[in-house]
Amino acid sequence: MLERVKQITSQITGYPIDVHPLDPLSASEIQNAVAIVNKEHKGLFYNAVTLLEPRKAEMLAWLASPETAPRPHRVADVVAIGRGSKVYDGLVNLDEGKIESWELTDGVQPLVRSLHSALLTELTRIRSPWRTSIRLKQWYARILKS
Numbered sequence: 001m002l003e004r005v006k007q008i009t010s011q012i013t014g015y016p017i018d019v020h021p022l023d024p025l026s027a028s029e030i031q032n033a034v035a036i037v038n039k040e041h042k043g044l045f046y047n048a049v050t051l052l053e054p055r056k057a058e059m060l061a062w063l064a065s066p067e068t069a070p071r072p073h074r075v076a077d078v079v080a081i082g083r084g085s086k087v088y089d090g091l092v093n094l095d096e097g098k099i100e101s102w103e104l105t106d107g108v109q110p111l112v113r114s115l116h117s118a119l120l121t122e123l124t125r126i127r128s129p130w131r132t133s134i135r136l137k138q139w140y141a142r143i144l145k146s
Contacts, residue, residue: 019074021053021054021059021062021071021072021074022051022053022054022059023051024050024051025049025050025051025074025076025094029074029076029094030049030076032094032097033049033076033078033092033094034046034049034078036092036094036097036098036099037078037080037090037092037099037102040099040102041080041082041088041102043082043083044080044081044082044088045080045081045082046078046079046080046081047079047080047081047087048077048078048079049076049077049078049079050076050077051074051075051076051077052075052076052077052091054072054073054075055072058070058072059072073093073094073095073096074093074094074095075091075092075093075094075100076091076092076094077089077090077091078090078091078092086104087104087105087108087109088102088103088104088105089102089103089105090102090103
């Protein structure tokens with residue numbers, strides 16, 4: 001019965017009760033990571049927010065003795081795009097609620113998402129610059145709405 005109550009609580013709050021250190025980030029953890037970054041860095045578009053897996057030594061120590069060894073921290077690996085298509089990479093410690101590292105990564109491109117991929121495919125089919133301009137405006141409007 002207690003397990004069922006935990007599951008229901010987890011579904012309502014969106015935050016898992018007994019999060020394993022290797023579980024993917026929950027929706028609330030992703031929102032929390034974005035909120036922490038937004039406090040210090042404005043005007044970003046988020047390309048990826050994923051779990052940074054704990055180091056093997058930390059994980060093995062915790063697995064060997066979960067009652068006494070410190071639980072590995074939940075850390076989000078954040079890739080964001082700023083003005084001028086600048087790509088930033090950062091680590092956000094979700095347990096402590098702070099940015100551990102944040103750096104501009106020169107000479108890299110962000111991940112191509114499915115919507116962007118569809119846009120690129122569509123643009124390669126269009127030969128006219130005028131039609132390309134119209135298509136771009138339509139696609140950007142769709143991206144901004146989502």
